[in-house]
Amino acid sequence: MRNLCGRLSCRSNNDGRLKRSSIILFFFLLIIMETITVGILGATGAVGQRFIEALSDHPWFELTALAASERSAGKPYSRASNWRLSSPLPDEIGEQVVVSMKPEEVEADIVFSALPADVARTVEPAFARAGVMVASNASAFRQEPDVPLLIPEVNSDHLGLLEIQREARGWDGAIVTNPNCSVIMLAVTLKPLMQFGITDVKVATMQAVSGAGYDGVASMAILDNVVPYIGGEEEKVENEAQKLLGRFDGSSVVDAEFDVSASCHRVPVLDGHTEAVWITMADDPTPAEVRDAFLNFDPGLDLPTEPERVIIVRDEPDRPQPRLDRDAGDGMSVSVGRIRNGIRYIAMGHNTVRGAAGASVLNAELMLKSRLL
Numbered sequence: 001m002r003n004l005c006g007r008l009s010c011r012s013n014n015d016g017r018l019k020r021s022s023i024i025l026f027f028f029l030l031i032i033m034e035t036i037t038v039g040i041l042g043a044t045g046a047v048g049q050r051f052i053e054a055l056s057d058h059p060w061f062e063l064t065a066l067a068a069s070e071r072s073a074g075k076p077y078s079r080a081s082n083w084r085l086s087s088p089l090p091d092e093i094g095e096q097v098v099v100s101m102k103p104e105e106v107e108a109d110i111v112f113s114a115l116p117a118d119v120a121r122t123v124e125p126a127f128a129r130a131g132v133m134v135a136s137n138a139s140a141f142r143q144e145p146d147v148p149l150l151i152p153e154v155n156s157d158h159l160g161l162l163e164i165q166r167e168a169r170g171w172d173g174a175i176v177t178n179p180n181c182s183v184i185m186l187a188v189t190l191k192p193l194m195q196f197g198i199t200d201v202k203v204a205t206m207q208a209v210s211g212a213g214y215d216g217v218a219s220m221a222i223l224d225n226v227v228p229y230i231g232g233e234e235e236k237v238e239n240e241a242q243k244l245l246g247r248f249d250g251s252s253v254v255d256a257e258f259d260v261s262a263s264c265h266r267v268p269v270l271d272g273h274t275e276a277v278w279i280t281m282a283d284d285p286t287p288a289e290v291r292d293a294f295l296n297f298d299p300g301l302d303l304p305t306e307p308e309r310v311i312i313v314r315d316e317p318d319r320p321q322p323r324l325d326r327d328a329g330d331g332m333s334v335s336v337g338r339i340r341n342g343i344r345y346i347a348m349g350h351n352t353v354r355g356a357a358g359a360s361v362l363n364a365e366l367m368l369k370s371r372l373l
Contacts, residue, residue, distance in 0.1 A: 036368060039065030039108035041101050041123060044072050044081035046214050047114035047137055050357035055112070056090045058361070059304050060368060065106045066098050073100040084214060103130035109373060112360050113138050124175055131172035133373055135360040142177045142240060145252055149177050149243050151184060151359070152366040153299040153310050154191045157248050162372055164251060176363050179244060180236040181211055181355025182264065182273050187244045188310060188334045189277065189347045192297040193290060194245065197282030198258045203237065204276045205262065208269040208322065211351045217266060227266040237262035272322025273351045279343045287339045294336055303365040305358055307332040313339075320348040332358050 038058075040051045043066040055063045067073075072080035078094035099105040101115075101123050111127055113120055113136040120138035127134050141147045146165040148158045162174050179187065182205045190198065207230060209217045221227065238260045245256040267274075285293075294311045307329025313336055314320050320335035328335055331353030339345040349355060367373055 035062050036060060036110065036373070037062050037064040037108045038364070039063070039067055039106045039111045040114065041067050041106075041111050041127075042114035042116075042119075043077070043098065044068045045114055046084065046210065047352060047356045049081070049083065049085050050352050051112050051114055051360070052089075052093055053085055053087055054305065054353075054357050054361045056093055060365065061110070061361075063093070065108050065111075066093070066096055067101045067106050067111075068098050070100055072098045074098065103127050103132060106132075108132065110135060110364050112136075112357070112364070114357070125169075125171075128169070128171045128173035128175050133173050133364070133367065134175045135364045135367075136175055136177045137356050137360050138177070139180065139236065141175050142179065142236075143243065147175050147177055149179055149240060149253075150363050150366075151179065151187055151244060152301055152303065152306070152362050153297075154187050155244055155246075155248070156299075156301075156366060156370075158253060159367065159370060159372060160248055160250065161253070176367065178356075178359035178363055179240045180233070181351040182207060182233065182262075182275065183237050183240040183244065184355050184359055185273055185275055185334050185347050185349040186237065186277065187241055188349075189294070189336055189345070190241070190245060190279075192293040192311070193279065193281065193285075193343075195283075195293065196285045196289075198256075198279060199282055200258055200280040201241070201260045202278040203260070203262050205233075205237070205264045206267045206269070206274040206276075207233075207264060208271050208273055208351055209266065210271050211273065211355075212266070222266060222268045225268065228263075230264045230266055233264040234262045237264065269322045271350055271352060272326035272348055273355060274320070274322060274346065274348045277345055277347055281343065285343065287341060287343065290343050290345070291339050294339075301366065301369075303362060303369065305332060305362045305365055309333055311336060313337065320346060322348060326350040332362070 038061045042048045077096050080098045083089040110133045115138050117138050117140040120140040124134045142149050148161045241260045242255040246253045312333050319337045325335040331350035334349040336347050
């Protein structure tokens with residue numbers, strides 16, 4: 001793997017020694033793998049730019065293809081896109097020529113899809129049929145029974161659907177999706193609480209404007225305002241959460257048995273979705289027991305994009321807040337606070353990092369480590 005020795009970042013214990021698992025994984029990758037080439041579908045959009053940010057210096061993946069619509073194809077990326085992130089556009093990426101979204105023009109082992117759902121519905125299967133793994137941020141296939149809806153720390157066993165998908169559809173490649181941005185924050189915090197027997201979940205989301213894309217919400221609609229409706233969002237939160245936290249029985253996913261009820265709202269925040277969560281649990285845990293469950297949640301996947309702490313507990317009475325906490329764990333941690341009797345708490349995470357591009361990259365890392373590519 002190109003530059004693996006120089007670029008692999010292994011976690012350290014408090015005494016500065018490398019974790020043994022990181023060393024083992026390093027040599028595993030060094031011995032059995034060649035360079036894994038990756039491309040981005042929808043590379044010029046907001047999530048596409050987050051993919052570039054995550055992949056341009058990735059220790060396991062080499063970014064070789066930037067694909068977009070026909071109006072962008074054939075242009076250097078710096079001319080085809082309007083870079084809107086605070087991090088600089090890498091020079092080599094800016095010079096790379098954008099190609100069209102056709103399998104024969106995208107040289108990659110994995111493609112990361114930042115496409116709108118209607119476009120993804122036709123483009124993503126074309127790549128899967130061509131033998132390419134698709135790590136999708138789009139909603140088009142999330143509820144398909146043979147497509148994994150994946151959060152590595154929550155339901156890694158759902159990758160067992162890949163064999164079923166390939167056999168049923170006759171694909172050499174496959175599609176794996178990450179959930180809706182709000183669902184990711186919710187499901188990550190629900191996973192460690194399932195030990196207490198969840199019976200009912202209610203959530204009110206306060207979602208940043210970046211979740212709708214750069215041109216998604218007019219400034220005159222959102223400034224000095226809260227919009228108490230996001231089309232289709234509540235259904236996604238309710239349905240996707242049950243699939244994510246459901247049980248894989250070897251041939252399909254059986255949805256979680258508890259109810260989820262959501263109310264979704266757009267607020268004048270740039271990045272970072274905040275959620276107020278109410279949970280009923282059969283074991284009726286105390287706030288202290290819930291806090292300990294959050295603190296002890298350690299999936300231990302040892303993936304490059306996985307944060308040191310998946311869930312960060314804030315004990316201040318007025319945290320988490322998007323402006324202060326969205327970049328925790330390089331944007332991949334979910335922060336929780338205000339854990340109260342009931343059980344009630346606030347969850348918050350970066351919607352275009354943890355909730356979008358970072359989620360797809362983490363999924364691809366898990367597939368690679370699991371030798372499913």
